[in-house]
Amino acid sequence: MAIEHFDIFIIGTGNAGKHVAYDAVEAGKKVAIVDNREYGGTCANRGCDPKKVLVGITEVLERSRDLSGKGINDLPTVNWADLIKFKNTFTGAVPFTTERKLDKLGIKMYHQSPKFIDEHTLSVEGKTVTADKIIIATGNIPLELKIPGREHVLISDDFLELKELPESMLFIGAGYIGMEFAHIAARCGVNVTMVDINDRILSNFDENLSKYLQENSEQIGINFVFKARATSVEKLRKNYRVTVNQDGETKELKAEMVFNTAGRVPSIEDLELEKGNVAFTKRGITVNEYMQSTTNPNVYACGDVAASNSLPLTPTAHQEARVVSKNVLKGENYLKLDLPPTPSVVFTQPQLATVGYNEKEAREQGYDIVVKEENVPSWFNSKRMNQNCYAFKTIVDKKTGYILGAHLLSWDAAETINMFVMAMCGNLDVNTLKGMIFTYPSWSYDIKSMI
Template sequence: MGIKEYDVFVIGTGTAGKMAAKACAQAGKNVAIADNKAFGGTCALRGCDPKKVLMGLSEILDRSKQMQGKGVKSLPAINWEDLQSFKETFVDAVPMATEKDLRALGISMYHQSPYFLDEKSLSVEGKTVKAKKVVIATGNKPIQLEFTGWDLTLNSDEFLNLDKLPESMLFVGAGYIGVEFAHLAASLGVKVTLIEGAERPLSRFDKDLVASLVKAMEANGVRFIFNADVYKIEKLRKYFRVSAKQNDIEIEEKTEMVINTAGRIPSIDELNLDQGNVAYSKKGVAVNTHLQNTGNKNVYACGDVADSSGLPLTPLSSFEAELVIDQLLKNKKSSEIDYPNQPSVVFTHPQIAMVGLTEEEAKEKNLSFSVKCKTQLDWYNAKRENHGFYGFKTLVDKKTNQILGAHIIGPQAAEMINLFTLAMNLKLDTQALKKMVFSYPSWGNDIKSMI
C-alpha cells in the first residue's frame, strides 16, 4: 500500500481543529485529522463546558446563602455524584458526535498523536502520510511541576472527574483554573487552601477588583497563602504534607488532596517539530500575522497552541481558525490577523471580568485617560440579591471619549462585560453608550453608570 497523501492534515479535534478540517473538506480538499485523546477537544470534554455545569450548583448554593434569612430558610442539600452524572450528559456524547460529523464529510481520522518526519511527512498510527498543508491545533495541557512529589498531585482533568469530594483540598497555583476550582470546592463544603507564588492571584486582572474577589472567596471559606513556593509533597497515611517557602520561612500544610493548577503549556512535545522544521517557543508554535509558521511555511497554527497575541480562550481559537481557513482556501490571500478587544471572565461568585487595558497598561502606554472606580456598591441590583461584592473600574480616553478598558466584579460580570466589549469594538464613545435604552431593572443597564 502506498503512502497516503492529504491536502490538509489537522492535528487536534477541538474547536479550532474541527473548524479547519470541516471547512477544507467542504471545499473539496482531501483532509485528515488526528488526536491522541477522545475527539472533541479540551473545552467540550475537560474544560469550560463541564466546568460550568459543575459550577452551576455552586451558584445555586451561593445565592441561597446570600438570601438566607431573607426568604430562604434552609440551604439545599447537595449530591456530588448526581451532579457528576448530570455533567456527563453534556460530555459523553461529544466524541461520537464529533467523529460522526467528520466521517460524514469524508475526513480520515487517526486516534494517535502524529509526529513530523520531515517538512511534509508525518508518522501516525505506525503509518507514514504526506500533507501539503498541516494545521496544528493541539491546545494546551497542564504543566508538570518540578519538585519532589509533584506526581502526587491531580490535574484539572482529574478534578473535573472526581467520584467524590474530600474533606480538604490544596490547590497549587492561583490562575483562572485554580481560583475557579477553589471557589467551587469551597462552595460545596470542602476545606480549601490555595497556594500562589506571587503576591496575588489573577495577575492579568485589575488588582483592586482582584483584592475584592479575594475577600469574597475568603468569606466563602477559601484560605490563601501568597508569596509561597511549594518545593515538596509527601504522602502520609491519610493526608499529603505540602512543604513550601514563604518569604524564606518554611511552612507546611496537610490536606487530603493536592490539585496542580499552576498553569498550562502548549501541547507540542509529541509532535517532533524540529524534524519538520517547525519553529516554536515556550509559548507555542511560532506564527506570523497570517498564523503561518515562521519556519515551515506549509504549517499553520491556531488556538491555544499558537504563539500569537490571541488569548487562550475558546472564542479566540474560533477567530484564529477562520483566518487559517482563509489562508488554506485562498479566500483572502492578503488577510492578516486583526484581533478585536477580547473579554476574559473568571467564573467565581462573584464573577470577575475584564476587557481592554488595565490601569497599569494604560499608564505604560502614556495614554491620557480618566479612571472611574467604585467597589462594594449598594446599587439596586446588588441590594435586591443581597450581594456583598459588586464594583467596577473603567478607563476612558480623554481625547476620544472612548472606553480603553472595563473591569467588573459582580454576579453578572460575564454578561455585562460583553456590552462593554461590543461598545469598544464598535468604537462607541461614552455619550453614545449612555444614550442607549436598556431594559430596567437589569444588570446590563448598570454599565451606563460605570462610565
C-alpha cells in the same frame, strides 16, 4: 506500504481543528485529522463546558445563602454524585458525536500523536503520511510541576471526574483555573487552601478587583498562602503533605487531595517539531500574522498552541481557525489575524471579567485617560440579592470618549462585560452610551453609572 497523501492534515480535534476541517471538506479537499485523546478537544470534554455545569450549582448555593432569612428558609444541599452524572450528560457523547460527524464528511481519522519526519511528512499509527498543508491545533496541557512527589498531584481533568468530594483540597496556583475550581469545592463544603508564588490571586487581572474577590473568597473559607513555592508532595496515611518555601521559610500543609493549577503550556512535546523545521517557544508555535509558521510555510497553527499574542480562549481559537482556513484555502496571505477587543472572565462567584487595557497599559500607550473605580455593594442589583461584593473600574480616553478598558466584579460580570465589548467594537463613546435606553433594573443598566 504506500504513503498516503492529504491536501490538509490537522493535528487536534478541538474547536480550532474542527473548524478548519469542516471548511476544508466544504472546499473539496482531502482531509485527515488526528488526536491522541478523545475527540472533541479540551473545552467540550474537560474544560470550559463541564466546568460551567459545576459552576451552575454554586450559583444556586450562593444565591440561596445570600437570601437566607430574606425569604429563603431551607438551604439546598449538594449531591455531588448527581451533579457529576448531570455533567456527564454534556460530555459523555462528545467524542462519539465528533467522530461520527467527521466520518460522515469523509475525513480520515487517526488516534495517536503524530511526529514530524520532515516539512511535509508525518508518522502516525505506524504509517507515513504526507500533506500539502499541516495544521497544528493541539491546545494546551497542564504545566508539569517538577518537584518530588508530583505523581501524587491531580489536575483539573481529575477534578471533573471526582466520584465524591474530600474533606480538604489544596491547589497549587491561584490563577483562573485554580480559583474557579477552588470556589466550586469551597461552596460545596470542602476545606480549601491555595498556594501561589505571587502576592495575590489572578495576577493578570485588575489588582483592586482581584483583592475584593480574594476577600470574598476568604469569607467562604478559602485559605491563601502567598509568596510560596511548593517544593515537594509526600503521601501520608489519609492526607498529602505539601512542603512550601515562603520567603525563605519552610512550611508544611496538608490536604486529602492536591491539585496542580499552576498554569498551562502548549501541547507540542510529542510532535518532534524540529524535524519538521517548525519554530516554537515556550509560548507555542511561532507564527506570523497569517497564523503561518515562520520557518515552515507548509505549517499553520491556531488556538491555544499558537504563539499569536491572543488570549487562550475558545472564541479566539475560532477566530484563528477562520484565519487559517482562509489562508490555506484561498492563498497564504489572504487574511491577517486582527482580533477585536477580547473579554476574559473568571467564573468564580462573584465573577471577575475584563476587556481592553488596564490603567497602566492605557497610560503606556500614551492615552490621556479618565479612570472611574468604585466598590458599590450598595447599588440596587447587589442589594436585592443581599450581596456584599460588586465593583468596577473603567478606563476612558479623555479626548474621544471611547472606552479603552473595563473591569467588573459582580454576579453578572460575564454577561455585562459584553456590553462594553460591543461599545468598544462599535466605537460608541460615553455620551452615546449614556443616551441609550436600557432595561431597568438590570445589570447592564448599571454601565451608565460606570462611565
